[in-house]
Amino acid sequence: MRLPPPEVLASWPAPNYTNPQTRGRALIIVELITLPIALICLGLRLYARIHVMGRSEWDDWMMVVAAFFCIGVTTCVVLAYTRYGWDIHVWDLTFDQMVAGRQVSFAAQALFVPATLLAKVSILISYLRLASKDSWFRRMTSDPVTSYWNLMYTQRDCVSELATTMSQAITTAIADFIVWVLPMPALYRAKLPLAQRLALITLFSFGLVVVVAACIRTYWIHYVIEETYDVTWYGFQLWMWTAVEVQLGIICGCVPWLKSLVKFWRNRNVITDLTDKSNPKAGRSRFDGRRATMPKGGTVVRLDSHGTRSTNEDRRPTIDKGAAVEMEKKREQEREREMEMQMQRNRGGAEYVDLESGSGEYLDTAPQTLPPDTPGLAL
Incomplete structure (x- = not known):
């Protein structure tokens, strides 16, 4: 957020602290719908992996950690919405609300990065089954850090908020696209019936929704930081698409595993x-x-x-x-x-058991063959 120049401050209307114009309840509705859906999908994934398939992997628990950070992001957004006026015009905020809202924004940005990172890494680890076989924390956004939310500091050294957030948003959108398109060639070449291959490609294609959400979020980051000083009013859209991107990442990472549960x-x-x-x-x-x-x-x-x-x-x-x-x-x-198939897997044999047909025969382990615990294939 930039400190508005005097001519911009002079153009603002008188503050309305008693009955300000609000954005409505769309943000809180989106948050309280997408987060439970994400947690339900995660719970069903863990049930399918542990109870139905009898095993869990690193990618499952990495998604659990991502969900905790996702809950943190949602908590920050709901707190900023309900307590600190992130649904009203900036000129209707008190100074204390503005400072506290910026602190919550700082925390939400810190939680957003590991939430999206862990969700993507979890999905990428899942993709491995498709194959044949200065200081990192010392650089802060502002010096001192408190000058990020206290705009009245006369001596503050802050990196460009537009440059850092836009680079992160663009990188995230590109990474979302790469994660979405990465398994498509392997799925298309897999030795499976055409209908089954198309079904798997359709399941993984849900990730395109995350790419769209990341692109919309990137637009609103640029608009809020560069095009307006009314960050709380237009930031409403930014926070909504931030929540959608994080929680859809968890949902899309869990959906392919639910076929075995069904x-x-x-x-x-x-x-x-x-x-x-x-x-x-x-x-x-x-x-x-x-x-x-x-x-x-x-x-x-x-x-x-x-x-x-x-x-x-x-x-x-x-x-x-x-x-x-x-x-x-x-x-x-x-x-x-x-039991025989489980004993065969425990012996570390190179063969894969055809769980889809239940025949108990061994499959060809050519590079195009999908192992039985591929998301969406395992029973």
Whole structure:
């Protein structure tokens, strides 16, 4: 924020401390919607990785740390909005509000960098699965640091706020674009059916929304710092897109991992429906709705509406448990197969198990082949 020259100060209207014009509640609504969605996506990702897939990696916990910084950014934005007038004109602020608001802004900028950095690094670490195999803190923005929020300092040595924030914003937008486009060639060349490849590319393409948010944020940084002195009024847009960029980064980094969770829930619901004895529809044929039982020989016997066997079906004796017994056998076989695959992975073998088809066969480990724990592929 620049200290306005006298002619700009003279053009401002008289301050209205009692009933100032406000921007409305759009900022607080965006913050309180996007942050819970980001945290829910993160929780589902951890559940899918730890409970469903049985393991977690560095990128998962790096995203958790990024979420903590994201919460800090959101807290600063909400605090500045509710307490320090970051939704009203700057001439309607008291001096104490202006100083406190700048302090909160300083803290938010300090938290924003690690939040976006860790989210991007987490996504880049996830991309590794697509492959075949002066002082850093001494340089401050202002000297003394307090002169950043106290504009009345007569002797202050500050780096150009426009240069530093614009360079950071442009770098972030470029990095967002690189992170978004980086896995596309590997996904396109992957030895997968075309429909599956397109589905994966679509999942990863959600990152384009983050690129758009970063570009909009870059515009508002330039406008707030260079084009206006009414930073609290127009900074409303800047803070809103800052929150959107940070939280969408976490959401987009978690979305590709949720496919395995959806498949897990879907398969569990199918098994529950077929084995639930209290469900009157359990064991019914999905084609004609008539009850079917499974005989010892394995032939399905259909019963007509009077409870007698159809004349064109095998008349061998039936058993009462029917499809439930068969499903229980399949579940046991599936558990044994999963244990064998887990033992194979623990032995450090070079082969990858085809978890998508569940066949238990080994896949070709050519550079274009995706390992089974690729985001969006693992069950």
